Amino acid sequence: xxxxxxxxxxxxxxxxxxxxxxxxxxxxxxxxxxxxxxxxxxxxxxxxxxxxxxxxxxxxxxxxxxxxxxxxxxxxxxxxxxxxxxxxxxxxxxxxxxxxxxxxxxxxxxxxxxxxxxxxxxxxxxxxxxxxxxxxxxxxxxxxxxxxxxxxxxxxxxxxxxxxxxxxxxxxxxxxxxxxxxxxxxxxxxxxxxxxxxxxxxxxxxxxxxxxxxxxxxxxxxxxxxxxxxxxxxxxxxxxxxxxxxxxxxxxxxxxxxxxxxxxxxxxxxxxxxxxxxxxxxxxxxxxxxxxxxxxxxxxxxxxxxxxxxxxxxxxxxxxxxxxxxxxxxxxxxxxxxxxxxxxxxxxxxxxxxxxxxxxxxxxxxxxxxxxxxxxxxxxxxxxxxxxxxxxxxxxxxxxxxxxxxxxxxxxxxxxxxxxxxxxxxxxxxxxxxxxxxxxxxxxxxxxxxxxxxxxxxxxxxxx
Ligand SMILES: Nc1ncnc2c1ncn2[C@@H]1O[C@H](COP(=O)(O)OP(=O)(O)OP(=O)(O)O)[C@@H](O)[C@H]1O
Ligand SMILES: [Mg+2]
Numbered sequence: 001x002x003x004x005x006x007x008x009x010x011x012x013x014x015x016x017x018x019x020x021x022x023x024x025x026x027x028x029x030x031x032x033x034x035x036x037x038x039x040x041x042x043x044x045x046x047x048x049x050x051x052x053x054x055x056x057x058x059x060x061x062x063x064x065x066x067x068x069x070x071x072x073x074x075x076x077x078x079x080x081x082x083x084x085x086x087x088x089x090x091x092x093x094x095x096x097x098x099x100x101x102x103x104x105x106x107x108x109x110x111x112x113x114x115x116x117x118x119x120x121x122x123x124x125x126x127x128x129x130x131x132x133x134x135x136x137x138x139x140x141x142x143x144x145x146x147x148x149x150x151x152x153x154x155x156x157x158x159x160x161x162x163x164x165x166x167x168x169x170x171x172x173x174x175x176x177x178x179x180x181x182x183x184x185x186x187x188x189x190x191x192x193x194x195x196x197x198x199x200x201x202x203x204x205x206x207x208x209x210x211x212x213x214x215x216x217x218x219x220x221x222x223x224x225x226x227x228x229x230x231x232x233x234x235x236x237x238x239x240x241x242x243x244x245x246x247x248x249x250x251x252x253x254x255x256x257x258x259x260x261x262x263x264x265x266x267x268x269x270x271x272x273x274x275x276x277x278x279x280x281x282x283x284x285x286x287x288x289x290x291x292x293x294x295x296x297x298x299x300x301x302x303x304x305x306x307x308x309x310x311x312x313x314x315x316x317x318x319x320x321x322x323x324x325x326x327x328x329x330x331x332x333x334x335x336x337x338x339x340x341x342x343x344x345x346x347x348x349x350x351x352x353x354x355x356x357x358x359x360x361x362x363x364x365x366x367x368x369x370x371x372x373x374x375x376x377x378x379x380x381x382x383x384x385x386x387x388x389x390x391x392x393x394x395x396x397x398x399x400x401x402x403x404x405x406x407x408x409x410x411x412x413x414x415x416x417x418x419x420x421x422x423x424x425x426x427x428x429x430x431x432x433x434x435x436x437x438x439x440x441x442x443x444x445x446x447x448x449x450x451x452x453x454x455x456x457x458x459x460x461x462x463x464x
Contacts, residue, residue, distance in 0.1 A: 023142070027142070046072060075093055089104070097113055112124075180412070182212065240253065270400075291324055325359050336410060353428075386405055418433050
């Protein structure tokens with residue numbers, strides 16, 4: 001499909017060049033007509049004012065310019081040539097009196113002849129001379145156009161570019177829309193020609209937003225509704241366990257417990273997802289101290305790590321700086337994000353493993369890193385694990401497959417990225433959250449690794 005810009009430029013340039021050529025041709029036709037009249041008059045004048053004393057050897061030059069040279073011939077009545085101004089040219093005598101045409105050596109001649117005192121006077125001129133002169137005059141009349149064409153071309157180029165700018169702006173505006181930002185496009189800045197398209201697009205965006213809201217509300221409501229019966233079931237199970245000490249029943253009850261926990265976790269993750277999808281209101285963004293955020297998350301997960309004999313700790317920034325590092329974001333959501341990364345590290349690392357969490361900064365970005373020495377994730381699978389409900393087989397650990405999806409959703413809200421890679425020693429997984437850093441605070445922080453347990457050292461941290 002040919003682009004509108006190219007089409008406009010093609011038609012406008014084509015039109016301009018055709019109009020110029022047409023103007024040139026019209027000038028040529030007009031000039032030739034006038035030139036014919038002028039030269040005919042000249043031929044007539046020469047015939048009337050021919051010299052009285054002439055011989056065959058006499059040559060006659062008419063006019064200053066040899067280009068408009070005319071040929072004069074005189075015959076007696078008995079067809080005997082009395083005089084010719086160009087003896088080498090054998091132009092025959094015409095039969096008509098007045099203006100006529102004749103041909104010699106594939107050349108057309110314009111002829112004027114008259115009878116005068118018994119003599120036949122014939123004045124002739126090649127018509128090619130007239131055409132040549134008319135063409136040269138027409139071409140000269142086109143010179144101003146030739147100068148103007150590049151200027152007009154430039155003007156057309158600029159005008160077409162400017163006229164099409166709103167389309168580019170609209171495309172950029174549509175490009176900015178993500179599933180999280182589906183607000184309608186403001187129509188004030190677009191020309192009337194684009195309004196129908198804008199109207200249709202805004203209608204579509206509104207319907208999409210509506211569909212998303214409905215879907216989110218459904219997931220949230222369903223998860224919420226499921227929480228209560230699950231909690232009741234758990235309670236019921238605990239009562240049964242308490243009242244019934246039959247050892248034969250214990251394995252079955254234990255499995256039931258496990259399944260119920262899994263179902264509760266899934267419902268909790270779904271609820272988190274439904275709550276944290278979508279764009280956050282601006283008021284929720286604030287300055288977040290990342291070291292305190294890390295300390296809070298690590299202390300929350302410390303019991304889980306301790307239970308599994310995993311050494312969970314916070315290490316100093318890789319660049320050795322001990323300043324507080326800040327980012328602009330929503331504390332609650334960032335806590336959930338980091339919580340999911342640390343939770344994965346602790347859960348997928350086998351007993352007696354090690355999990356390190358660090359905060360550092362580089363090139364205006366803050367890096368939150370969680371590394372473990374567990375089984376890791378093969379490079380080919382490191383993108384897929386971010387998919388909804390995707391779980392790698394063989395880990396032997398239960399989960400809903402939503403943790404990394406939630407983490408990435410929250411990262412996107414903060415224009416941040418999460419990357420999975422290998423830790424420096426190659427064993428395990430290194431998850432890196434890269435988020436824009438806010439101006440550093442001069443207050444210094446501890447630069448040493450804070451070994452597990454942390455809960456006592458960071459009791460109720462003040463995050464923001
Ligand atoms: N630190 C890790 N080491 C090894 N594998 C990991 C690690 N983190 C994530 N994975 C793999 O990525 C998959 C997806 O992780 P994700 O956190 O999205 O879901 P989940 O942990 O299975 O469930 P949920 O987090 O919702 O409880 C996991 O099933 C696991 O196979
Ligand atoms: Mg997880």
